Amino acid sequence: MTTHSFTANLLLRTGVVDAAGLSRAAEVQLAQSCTLGRALASLGLTDESVVVKTLANALHLETMDGDPPEVAIEVAALLPAEFCRKRGIVPLTLDGKLLRLAVTDPMDDAVLQDVRFKTGRKTAAVVVTETQFEQLCAAVYPETDKAVNTYDMLDSVTPTGEVESTDINEYEVIDPAALAKDTKLPPIVRLVNLILSDAAGAGASDVHVEPQQGALQVRQRVDGLLRDVLTIPRNLQDQTISRLKIISGMDISERRKPQDGRSRLRFEGRTIDLRVSTLPTQFGEKVVIRLLNSDRAVLPIDQIGFLPDNLRLMQSFITRPQGMILVTGPTGSGKTSTLYTSLHSITSPSNNIITLEDPIEVQLAGINQMQINPKAGVTFASGLRSILRQDPNVILVGEIRDKETAEIALQAALTGHMLLSTLHTNDAPATVTRLFDLGIQPFLVASSLVGIVAQRLVRRPCPSCAVPQFPSQEAIDKAGGLARLPADATWMVGKGCEHCGGIGVKGRLAIHEILEVNAEVRELISLRASEQAIRRAARRAGMRTLFEDGVAKAAQGLTTLDEVLRVVSRDESHEETRRPSLSQGSADATGAPADGAAAAPTAEDLRKKRVLVVEDSSMIASVVKYFLELEGFEVLEAADGLIGLDVALREIPDVIVSDVNMPGMTGIAMVRALRAEPLMAEVRVLMLTSEASIETETEGLEAGADDYILKPVEPRRLAARVQSLLARSKTRAA
Numbered sequence: 001m002t003t004h005s006f007t008a009n010l011l012l013r014t015g016v017v018d019a020a021g022l023s024r025a026a027e028v029q030l031a032q033s034c035t036l037g038r039a040l041a042s043l044g045l046t047d048e049s050v051v052v053k054t055l056a057n058a059l060h061l062e063t064m065d066g067d068p069p070e071v072a073i074e075v076a077a078l079l080p081a082e083f084c085r086k087r088g089i090v091p092l093t094l095d096g097k098l099l100r101l102a103v104t105d106p107m108d109d110a111v112l113q114d115v116r117f118k119t120g121r122k123t124a125a126v127v128v129t130e131t132q133f134e135q136l137c138a139a140v141y142p143e144t145d146k147a148v149n150t151y152d153m154l155d156s157v158t159p160t161g162e163v164e165s166t167d168i169n170e171y172e173v174i175d176p177a178a179l180a181k182d183t184k185l186p187p188i189v190r191l192v193n194l195i196l197s198d199a200a201g202a203g204a205s206d207v208h209v210e211p212q213q214g215a216l217q218v219r220q221r222v223d224g225l226l227r228d229v230l231t232i233p234r235n236l237q238d239q240t241i242s243r244l245k246i247i248s249g250m251d252i253s254e255r256r257k258p259q260d261g262r263s264r265l266r267f268e269g270r271t272i273d274l275r276v277s278t279l280p281t282q283f284g285e286k287v288v289i290r291l292l293n294s295d296r297a298v299l300p301i302d303q304i305g306f307l308p309d310n311l312r313l314m315q316s317f318i319t320r321p322q323g324m325i326l327v328t329g330p331t332g333s334g335k336t337s338t339l340y341t342s343l344h345s346i347t348s349p350s351n352n353i354i355t356l357e358d359p360i361e362v363q364l365a366g367i368n369q370m371q372i373n374p375k376a377g378v379t380f381a382s383g384l385r386s387i388l389r390q391d392p393n394v395i396l397v398g399e400i401r402d403k404e405t406a407e408i409a410l411q412a413a414l415t416g417h418m419l420l421s422t423l424h425t426n427d428a429p430a431t432v433t434r435l436f437d438l439g440i441q442p443f444l445v446a447s448s449l450v451g452i453v454a455q456r457l458v459r460r461p462c463p464s465c466a467v468p469q470f471p472s473q474e475a476i477d478k479a480g481g482l483a484r485l486p487a488d489a490t491w492m493v494g495k496g497c498e499h500c501g502g503i504g505v506k507g508r509l510a511i512h513e514i515l516e517v518n519a520e521v522r523e524l525i526s527l528r529a530s531e532q533a534i535r536r537a538a539r540r541a542g543m544r545t546l547f548e549d550g551v552a553k554a555a556q557g558l559t560t561l562d563e564v565l566r567v568v569s570r571d572e573s574h575e576e577t578r579r580p581s582l583s584q585g586s587a588d589a590t591g592a593p594a595d596g597a598a599a600a601p602t603a604e605d606l607r608k609k610r611v612l613v614v615e616d617s618s619m620i621a622s623v624v625k626y627f628l629e630l631e632g633f634e635v636l637e638a639a640d641g642l643i644g645l646d647v648a649l650r651e652i653p654d655v656i657v658s659d660v661n662m663p664g665m666t667g668i669a670m671v672r673a674l675r676a677e678p679l680m681a682e683v684r685v686l687m688l689t690s691e692a693s694i695e696t697e698t699e700g701l702e703a704g705a706d707d708y709i710l711k712p713v714e715p716r717r718l719a720a721r722v723q724s725l726l727a728r729s730k731t732r733a734a
Helices: 003-013 019-032 036-042 048-059 081-087 109-119 130-140 151-156 177-182 186-202 234-247 308-318 335-346 380-388 403-414 429-437 442-448 473-478 519-526 531-540 546-555 561-567 618-630 641-651 667-675 694-703 715-733
Strands: 089-095 098-103 122-127 161-165 206-211 215-222 225-233 259-267 270-281 284-293 323-328 353-357 368-371 394-397 418-423 449-461 466-468 492-494 505-516 610-614 634-638 655-659 684-689 707-710
Touching (some): 003 019, 003 036, 003 048, 019 036, 036 048, 081 089, 081 130, 089 130, 098 109, 098 130, 109 122, 109 234, 186 206, 186 225, 186 234, 186 259, 186 270, 186 284, 206 234, 225 234, 234 259, 234 270, 234 284, 308 323, 308 335, 308 449, 308 505, 323 403, 323 429, 335 353, 335 394, 335 449, 353 380, 380 394, 380 403, 394 403, 403 418, 403 442, 403 449, 418 429, 429 442, 429 449, 429 531, 442 449, 442 519, 449 492, 449 561, 473 561, 505 531, 505 561, 519 618, 531 618, 610 618, 610 641, 618 634, 618 655, 618 715, 634 641, 641 655, 641 667, 655 667, 655 715, 667 694, 684 694, 684 715, 694 707
Parallel strands (some): 098 122, 323 418, 323 449, 353 368, 353 394, 394 418, 610 634, 610 655, 655 684, 684 707
Antiparallel strands (some): 089 098, 161 259, 206 215, 206 284, 215 225, 259 270, 449 505, 466 492
16 A cells, blocks of 8 residues: 555545545645645645644654754754655654654655664654645755765666676675674665666776765776765765675675775676775775776777887787787786787787786687686796696786796797786886896896887877867976977867766877887896986887877877876986077176076086997997996997097097997097097097007007006996096196
8 A cells, every 4th residue: 555545545534535635636746746735735625734643643653743843963964965855854853772753754664764774773753744844854954055976866876787796605704693684785785786887887997985084985986087976974884895895705804904805797788897905994994996897899909099100119019929028007007908909919810829817807709818816826927837838829927026927928938939918117118127126137138028018098188079279388398398399289178078077088098108129228138237228228219208109199189288297297317418509598688697697608518528439349339328328428329430430520529438449440540530630639539448458558549549448347437537538628728
């Protein structure tokens, strides 16, 4: 029997109204969506209070007489305003564990159950008229700007996803029976399903459930940024977190240490794997859920954001018969997606491709995918050993985490396999240093590594509301000035619309930094050279930094300059060395310093001292160049005496560091030719040789060399000798 039929029959039996009046009142009630008492009162058939008292007497409930009572603030705060307005209730008083509620429909037992669930208290109904309810609401919950992301909004929402717990037999519920029972109540099940399915619908990569002092805050990471989506009352914290732990196979009795678990969500025909992690915090356990859509499509390699030259380089990497390719970047930077795309592009019947992952994020046709299982003894290292016995052509290792895995992977790359993996580093050159830190020998890295791809994800302007707009002056300054930006750029920015939720961005793309391990880089790795030396060598070979790649894509309207600067900062050590011009001084038109500043520096003071290194061994030349650049010199290079002579006459360096024995023209012959030129009179020359004979040294000094040093070169001694020659030049000039 419905509430309406019960009340109508009661009013008929007690003679409050006749059948004809009830029929007319039913029409009014349907048209105005009001209570039966108000409908009868509007027709003048009876008073609202009469209907309420008749109903309350029949149910042995109390009514509210006179003016609405004053409700304490702490009592009003027990229930959200929107929930009360929708369900026709208002909290009145709290006496111990008993909460008295003003209700318009005492027959609606579901609302009383929901209140008991929300507050954890017993309830007692006080029947009120609709007019009294409106007066109470106006007094207790005055109309303000209502937040939409509150728990009470969930009562009108139906979850579209269904959570499936995995490995359900591998955990044991030891928590008290009451808590375990609470977590199985339908409202908590509905709440957790809503949290997860809403995240899946929004395209979130992670969900953060964070206990705070007064509530449980739920946030989603969408397009790389976190945003608040829901606030859950504090009294539901334990049940909500316990439900998440139960479906993920965790121990809900353990709250003092971090735990990890897994579950699965079916959403709109898709299967989404959930990786769940808990962490004890000041106000309770924080839960982070990572959503991995195993059914998502893998794009072709030319559609994931590589610029043309980087695309050609990446394609050359993955089509090699052997070697190691590493994709680096922080968590959530799209490394695995890039690797999946690379594998997809080389999948063929002639290739045996095997992956070792934790977890398997995307199911790839034609590829054998293996899941890490530490409980069964399957780690990255042990799994990789087993894979090598399966005659693979291409191997994907989800992540290199330790020395053992790194060594096996590098050795596999040396023995005829193409191996792809990921590593957590800031940029491409830092990857080599990271491998050294893991304890890998330089020769193994140098001979196995083919290329390194560093990447980040930046947000795209929303295609529905993007408009041309030049970057702000602040962004231009952070980028290094207008000269650092392309002149023919098409800058775009999203203005905000319904498709992007008013934020102006939708979707992401990758920016890349690709380091090819060429001969020079390989020699530097063998010598355990620093990250800076490897970066300079890669830059000379044409490597575009993450920042430069991002600026290039922003200039095409694919992202914004502000977004690039948010993700990566401009590193001045990556930039080409430039010689300041005379116009950079601060003197005014008369030549006097402006505003009392120091005298304007001359061009000689402004530019770096330049050293020409003439050496036929590329390895020795790289080492010498590296240590001289550390001292602040600009270094020029030449591979033999003839080239050195040409470069010296053209560039007029401050110091020349030259080998003695070289093909074509020896260092001594080059010095004689240089000293015949008047322009070269003040250029200092330091000779390098492995011959410790007095005759050779004498011949070199007689030819015009200023100093002599034996190989192998000790870096500090070499730098000190060059500095000494420069000091000698200044003294002579004075």
